[in-house]
Amino acid sequence: MNSLNINDTYAKLSSEVRDKLSIIASNILNKEGSKLSSVNLKIVTNKEIAELNKIFRGKDSPTNVLSFTNDDISKNVTNSLGDIAISYEFVEVEAVKQGKNISDHLMHMLAHGLYHILGYNHENEAEASIMEEKEILILDEQKIKNPYL
Numbered sequence: 272m273n274s275l276n277i278n279d280t281y282a283k284l285s286s287e288v289r290d291k292l293s294i295i296a297s298n299i300l301n302k303e304g305s306k307l308s309s310v311n312l313k314i315v316t317n318k319e320i321a322e323l324n325k326i327f328r329g330k331d332s333p334t335n336v337l338s339f340t341n342d343d344i345s346k347n348v349t350n351s352l353g354d355i356a357i358s359y360e361f362v363e364v365e366a367v368k369q370g371k372n373i374s375d376h377l378m379h380m381l382a383h384g385l386y387h388i389l390g391y392n393h394e395n396e397a398e399a400s401i402m403e404e405k406e407i408l409i410l411d412e413q414k415i416k417n418p419y420l
Contacts, residue, residue, distance in 0.1 A: 273300040279314040282359040311354045320358040336380040338387035355384035379418040
């Protein structure tokens with residue numbers, strides 16, 4: 272069984288939101304053929320994600336989501352695919368600016384981050400199109416509107 276380990280001490284997400292995040296993660300992992308896998312999700316502040324962004328991407332600013340693929344040799348034993356950090360502050364402001372439901376935008380950021388861990392990216396138009404289509408379909412299963420419209 273696939274699992275999403277959520278650390279949300281900062282945001283204190285409702286059980287409904289936590290359940291929906293877990294469902295989306297499980298659905299993605301199942302569809303992508305990752306059986307018995309786990310992913311860690313930490314909801315962080317803008318300050319925390321800015322530090323991570325600076326260390327790992329050389330960008331001195333906050334962002335919405337960062338993904339870290341587990342390339343450790345323990346992966347075969349732990350089945351941990353990686354870690355995702357989402358800045359709740361950033362997502363909240365971004366959702367309001369874009370006229371989106373905050374919870375829906377959070378779900379999108381999880382899906383986006385998880386697809387990165389699974390090897391998808393948006394470095395060119397063709398790759399972006401594939402990744403976006405997967406995100407749109409998985410979110411639609413949870414009655415979440417296309418985030419790219």
